[in-house]
Amino acid sequence: MPPDDTSGRRERKKNAVRTALRSSAVRLVGEKGLDAVTIEDITEAADVSLRTFFNYFASKEEALTAPDPERLARLRLELLSRPAQEPALVALREVLVADATELGERRDEWLRQLSVCKRDPRLLVALAGSWTVLERELAAALADRLGSADDDLQAQVAAAVAVGALRVAVRRWRNESSVPLAEVVRAGFDALDDVRHLSRPPARARSSLPAGSRAAGRSRVAARSIAPAPTRTDSRPER
């Protein structure tokens, strides 16, 4: 059995190379656009050979979107360390909000990465793939936490719902980046709270409800975005 694997020169160097490739990719593509940057450009910026790139990523798109393995491992641990009787969505919310807080420290880096992905349909697909990686990781961790089978329906749906809220929140944050990411994420879960009642009239009909209790702790971004919607012009498949 291979030893710990965490810490050690080898592991550190590997992370360094991955990070170098990823950040070089983000920077270059941000400057020139996806198609104007070759993988070779990226490897030269990161000072490794072209061939080495494919030891880390299978494509340019993956380099720009794949979630950090270390972050996934951290999320998994955080989730497992939540109190066992805590409802799944609460645990997910807290873990993801905490994660968003940490990510907020690299705010500009993330914003640029997101805006880069927004531009190219290929990157949107790749980004969708990376969300499902996160989702699977969370679902597996949840199943562990509940001691249930790995394909627990509850766990999968809970993870899907949470990641859905997160995804929408992040998409919104990309436009409203003045607000801390963590707040937007929490607002996303709040919106989830609104939508979750199958048998309730749509949002606009609820303004007459007692607003104090539930709406108390909500962040200001839960309100409708100010940015005018970019008019939908196409409905083509994807790219």
Added chain:
Amino acid sequence: MPPDDTSGRRERKKNAVRTALRSSAVRLVGEKGLDAVTIEDITEAADVSLRTFFNYFASKEEALTAPDPERLARLRLELLSRPAQEPALVALREVLVADATELGERRDEWLRQLSVCKRDPRLLVALAGSWTVLERELAAALADRLGSADDDLQAQVAAAVAVGALRVAVRRWRNESSVPLAEVVRAGFDALDDVRHLSRPPARARSSLPAGSRAAGRSRVAARSIAPAPTRTDSRPER
């Protein structure tokens, strides 16, 4: 301004070519595996030139996963024709269950497509992309329905949640294909119903609740899957 576009020889031929390419792709990749089939193989089977392939799809993966534009348009119309005061998730549920019923007629075709996608990580990413296409379409339709802006947070979260449930349901159906797809989808929304309460203890602790009311209409697939979970061996990024 271009005329109607629906019906007419041109449009019919285009659909025929797209269908031919897609089904050839599914068949060949199902037989030989993704990497053993070149795009040229697919175009020869569909009896068009290699160059024509790229008039329809940007990649092999897209040919195997992109949602049918006609189906998207139909879903949009169905959603818009639901009663205006109906809660978003109810409308989504009914539309998607109805869609699943129609899709159930091409049961084997869909099952093969799904099992093909399951095998290759690239296809899983592409599939994730196609889910988000569906999600965006539904979110836009919902926003229309509510008369709100195109980036309505409620609509986006509702669509994300619904597609999440659908996605998990379809994933499950791939293993439990003896049950009609529509039932599994409905069960997915039922599971959503369980998960949606942020402040409630996890599923296993709720067995003492009055079971009759909510659980009455639930399909039998809502129970834990029989199939033993394929043990998670890796947690690598994606491919």
Added chain:
DNA sequence: GCAGAAAGTTGCATAACATGCACTTTTGCG
């Protein structure tokens, strides 16, 4: 119906992508 416009198909050329293989260098460990 017919002429022109618009849309779709095709072949060609070309650069980038992606992978297998063999080889070298680095790292970890006794």
Added chain:
DNA sequence: CGCAAAAGTGCATGTTATGCAACTTTCTGC
């Protein structure tokens, strides 16, 4: 130190993907 495992590299090769310039089919108005 010396060996084994892991990572990096160069090379060869087939595939993918796109722009461009024909050519063909379909559509529209007259």
